[in-house]
Amino acid sequence: MRRWYRTATLIIAKQELAAALRGRMILAFGGLFATLAIGIALAGLGASGQLLVQGFTRTAVSLLTLALYLLPMLGLILGASAFGGDDGGVELLLAQPISRTEALAGRALGLAAALAVVSLGGFALAGVVVLVGAGAVGAGGFLLAAFGATLVGLVGLSIGVLIGIVVRRRGAAVGWALAAWVTAAVLFDLAAIAVLQITGDGQPGPWLVTLLAINPIDGVRALALVGLGADVLLGPTGAALHRMLGPGGGALWVAGSLVMWLVLPSVAGAAVFRRRDF
Amino acid sequence: MIRYEQFTKRFGAVTAVESLDLALEEGETMALIGPNGSGKTTTLKAALGLIRPTSGRVLVEGRDAARDGRDARSRIGYLPQRLVFPDGMTAREVLRFYAELRGVEPELRLLDRVGLLEAADRDVNGFSGGMRQRLGIAVALLGSPSVLVLDEPTASLDPSGALAVRDMIHAIRADGTAVLLSSHDLAEVAALADRVGVFVGGRLGALGTPAELARSLGLAVGTLVSTATGLESIYRRIAVAHPQLVA
Numbered sequence: 001m002r003r004w005y006r007t008a009t010l011i012i013a014k015q016e017l018a019a020a021l022r023g024r025m026i027l028a029f030g031g032l033f034a035t036l037a038i039g040i041a042l043a044g045l046g047a048s049g050q051l052l053v054q055g056f057t058r059t060a061v062s063l064l065t066l067a068l069y070l071l072p073m074l075g076l077i078l079g080a081s082a083f084g085g086d087d088g089g090v091e092l093l094l095a096q097p098i099s100r101t102e103a104l105a106g107r108a109l110g111l112a113a114a115l116a117v118v119s120l121g122g123f124a125l126a127g128v129v130v131l132v133g134a135g136a137v138g139a140g141g142f143l144l145a146a147f148g149a150t151l152v153g154l155v156g157l158s159i160g161v162l163i164g165i166v167v168r169r170r171g172a173a174v175g176w177a178l179a180a181w182v183t184a185a186v187l188f189d190l191a192a193i194a195v196l197q198i199t200g201d202g203q204p205g206p207w208l209v210t211l212l213a214i215n216p217i218d219g220v221r222a223l224a225l226v227g228l229g230a231d232v233l234l235g236p237t238g239a240a241l242h243r244m245l246g247p248g249g250g251a252l253w254v255a256g257s258l259v260m261w262l263v264l265p266s267v268a269g270a271a272v273f274r275r276r277d278f
Numbered sequence: 279m280i281r282y283e284q285f286t287k288r289f290g291a292v293t294a295v296e297s298l299d300l301a302l303e304e305g306e307t308m309a310l311i312g313p314n315g316s317g318k319t320t321t322l323k324a325a326l327g328l329i330r331p332t333s334g335r336v337l338v339e340g341r342d343a344a345r346d347g348r349d350a351r352s353r354i355g356y357l358p359q360r361l362v363f364p365d366g367m368t369a370r371e372v373l374r375f376y377a378e379l380r381g382v383e384p385e386l387r388l389l390d391r392v393g394l395l396e397a398a399d400r401d402v403n404g405f406s407g408g409m410r411q412r413l414g415i416a417v418a419l420l421g422s423p424s425v426l427v428l429d430e431p432t433a434s435l436d437p438s439g440a441l442a443v444r445d446m447i448h449a450i451r452a453d454g455t456a457v458l459l460s461s462h463d464l465a466e467v468a469a470l471a472d473r474v475g476v477f478v479g480g481r482l483g484a485l486g487t488p489a490e491l492a493r494s495l496g497l498a499v500g501t502l503v504s505t506a507t508g509l510e511s512i513y514r515r516i517a518v519a520h521p522q523l524v525a
Contacts, residue, residue: 011378015364022366089362092417095326096379097352277289278328 008098009106016110020078021117029074030118037063037122041129056138057228059130060145063123064224067145068217069185071119071153076177078111079160083269084173091278100274108161108266112154119150141228148220155216155261156181162269165276188215212254216261219254226251279304279425279456280325284334287320294320296480297334302425307447307457309467312477313513318460319359321477322427325458326356339424352380355418359429361410363402369413370398373420382421392416392446408439415446426450428459432466444469476516483516 020026040062093103123146131139160177167173192211199207212219285298295317302308310318323329324336327347336343338350363372369389377384389395392412397405402413411431418426431447432440440463447470451457461467467474468488476484476491484491495515 006378008379011375015367015375019365089364091328091358092356092361092363092376092414093379094328095351095354095356095358096376097348097381098379099348275330277330278323 008096008102009109012093012098012103012106013109013113016082016107017113017117018110020111020114025074025078025081026114026118029070030121033067033070033118033122034125036066037126038129040066041126041133055134056127056130056136056142059126060138060142060228061225063126064145064149064221067119067122067149068152068221071115071149072156072185072217073178073181074118075115075153075156075158076160076163076181077174078115079108079157079162080164080167080173080177081160081170082107082111083161083164083273084167085164085170094278101270104161104270104273108157111161112157115153115157116150119153120146123149138228141224144227145224148224151258151262152216152220155258158262158265158269162265162272165269165272184215184217188218192218209253213257216254216258219257223251223254279306279339280458281337282321282324282334283337285321285324285331285336286333287317287324287329288332293480295324295477298482300475300482300485302456302458304424305451305454305456306472307451307459307470308473308475309471310458310460310475310477311462311464311467311512312483316477317480318477319429322429322458322460325425325427326351326354352421353424355420355423355426357411357414357418357426357428357431359433361414363410363413365403367402368399369394369402369405369416372402372413373416376417377420380421385420388416388419389413391419391449393442406439408435408442411435411439411443412446415443415450419450423455425456425458428457430460430462432461432463440466476512478513478516484512 041059043062090103094100123142127139127142127146130142159180163176163180164170164173167176188211192215195211196207212222280302282298282300285300286296287294294315298317298321300321310321312318320329324331325338325343327343327350330344339353341350341353343350364375367375370384370386373386373389374384386395386398389398392415394409394412394416397409402410405413411434415428415431418428426447428447432443435443444466447457447459451470457470459470471488473486474484474488474491475482484494486494491512495512
C-alpha cells in the first residue's frame with residue numbers, strides 16, 4: 001500500500017513544481033513581481049504619512065492592481081504552454097501504470113504550487129517591508145488580498161490548462177491564452193462600462209454585480225477594495241460597491257463565480273484529457 | 279502477451295489501422311515495419327492505452343489496454359519515438375521518478391546495465407542521443423516488465439549508438455522478455471526479430487519470420503538486410519500482391 005505522500009499525483013506534482021521553479025518563465029515572472037512588490041511597498045511607506053489609507057492597506061491596494069494583471073497572465077501562459085502540444089514527455093508519463101486523472105492532477109497541482117510561490121512570495125516580501133517600516137495595522141486585509149490575487153492566478157491556470165489541452169499546439173495555445181488575458185483584463189472593463197452606460201445611465205446597479213461575477217479579476221478587485229475599506233476612495237462607485245458587496249450577498253456571488261471559474265475549466269479539461277489520444 | 283483483436287483506429291476520415299489481428303507470444307521479439315504513416319506507431323501506442331481503439335480491442339496479458347489501462351501498463355515497459363525527460367534532472371533522478379510512479383525500487387543496476395552508471399549524477403539535458411535512448415531503456419526496464427514496446431529505438435542514433443542499443447535489446451530478449459518494436463532498419467529487424475509484421479496502408483500485409491517473409495515475397499534473404507532498397511522492394515511486392523491494402 002502506497003503512503004499518501006507517494007501517490008502518483010503528489011509524485012508528479014512535486015516533480016512539476018521543481019521543474020517549474022527551475023524554468024525561465026517562473027523565474028522571470030517571479031523576479032518581476034517580487035521586484036515590483038518591494039517597490040510598491042517602499043513607495044507606499046513613503047507616502048503613508050499623508051494619506052488616509054496607510055501601511056498594509058495602501059500597499060495591498062496598489063499591489064493587488066499589479067497582481068491582478070500579472071498573475072492571471074502567468075497562470076494562463078503556464079497552463080497553456082505546459083499542456084499545449086506534446087514534446088514526448090507526456091507520452092512517457094502516460095505510459096506508466098497511472099491514470100490520466102492522476103497525471104493531469106499532478107501536473108496541474110505542481111504548476112499551481114509554482115504560481116502560489118510567485119504570488120505569495122511577492123506579497124510576503126512586500127509584507128516584510130511594510131511590517132518593518134509601518135507595523136502590522138491592516139495585515140489581515142493584506143493577507144486577504146494576497147489570497148484573492150493567488151486565487152485569480154489559479155483561475156488563469158485552470159483556463160490555461162484547458163486551452164492547452166484543447167488547442168494541442170503550444171504556440172497556438174499560448175496565443176489563445178494571451179487573447180483570453182487581454183479579454184479578461186482589458187477588453188472586459190471597456191465592455192462593462194458600455195453595458196453600464198446602456199443599462200443604467202452609467203450608475204452602478206445590479207448589472208455591476210453580474211459583471212463582477214462574470215470576470216474573476218474585477219470581482220476580486222472589487223471585493224478586496226471593499227474588504228480593505230479602500231472603497232471610500234472611489235466616490236459614488238465605491239459606495240455602490242460597498243452597498244452591494246459589503247453585506248455579503250454580492251460577495252457570495254463573486255466568490256461563487258471564482259469557484260466556478262476554478263472548477264469548470266478543470267473539469268472540462270480533465271474530460272477532454274481522459275478521452276484524448278496521445 | 280499482447281493480442282490485437284480486430285483492432286481498428288480512425289482519426290476522423292483517416293484510417294490509421296484497419297481490422298488488425300495480431301498476437302505477440304511470450305518471449306518473442308516481433309518487429310513491425312512499414313512506410314511512415316502505415317500504422318506502426320498507432321499499433322504500439324494502443325497496447326499502452328495511449329490511443330483508444332475505434333473498434334476491436336487490445337489485450338495485454340488478458341487485460342484490456344483501453345479499459346484496464348493502468349493494469350495493462352504495469353506489465354509493459356515503453357520507449358517512445360520522441361524521448362523527453364523532465365527538465366533539469368540527473369539520470370539517477372529520472373530513474374527514481376519513474377520508479378516511484380511504477381511503485382518499484384529505483385534499481386541502479388539498470389543504469390549499470392545500460393552503461394550509464396558513471397553518468398548517473400549528470401543532468402540528462404547534456405546527454406547525447408544514444409545516452410538518452412539508453413536511459414529510456416533503463417526506465418522501460420523498471421519493475422521487470424514482461425513486455426517491452428520500443429518505437430523506432432535506433433531511428434535517431436548514429437551507427438555506434440544504434441549498435442549499442444541493438445546489443446541491449448539482444449540482451450533483453452535473451453532474458454526472456456517479449457519485445458514489440460517498430461523499425462525502418464531491415465538489418466536491425468533481421469538481427470533481432472523472431473517475426474516481422476509488414477504494415478501497408480494501415481493493414482498488416484505480411485507476417486512471418488524474416489526467412490518466411492523473404493521467401494513469400496520472392497526475395498533473397500539478403501534483401502532483408504540491404505537498407506532502404508530492401509524496404510521499398512518489400513512494400514512494392516506487398517502492394518502488388520495485395521492491391522486492396524493500398525487502395
